[in-house]
Amino acid sequence: DRDVAQLAQGMPLSACWRPPAETKRILKDLAIRYLPAEWMHRRKMGFGLPSSAWSKEATLDLARDLLLAPSGRLGGLLDVAALRGLVEHQARPGCFSVYQVWPLLILELWLRRAMSG
Known part of the structure; x- marks a missing residue:
């Protein structure tokens, strides 16, 4: 979507991520409105094969x-x-x-x- 791309291009890098721990900042900031905050701040967890x-x-x-x-x-x-x-x-x-x-x-x-x- 062009509007989303233009919005993203206009954002400072610091709003998007701060290595190494603060990745996917925008997504997490949005998700925290709807999901428990501890989910957004927990360590990365992979998922295994069943x-x-x-x-x-x-x-x-x-x-x-x-x-x-x-x-x-x-x-x-x-x-x-x-x-x-x-x-x-x-x-x-x-x-x-x-x-x-x-x-x-x-x-x-x-x-x-x-x-x-």
Whole structure:
């Protein structure tokens, strides 16, 4: 929106943020009108993947189906043996990490979509 862009261009940088702790100042100043103030001032919190709701076996089956398939796009960009080794390592007891497998699955799906046309 041009009006929003013009408004933003006219604001001093100090109104927008003060590094390192005061980021997103305008958004927080607006949000504090509607949300509890302590939410705006708490430490940054990420959000995790719902790995406890996912089955290790189902996730690894999906990884094998997508990442190790002959039609897999990552296999054309990476060393297939290394990719296979990673999936096999994840299957070992105590080695599974959804945070290592999930990004590869998402990248594979994105590559398939991007390269399909």
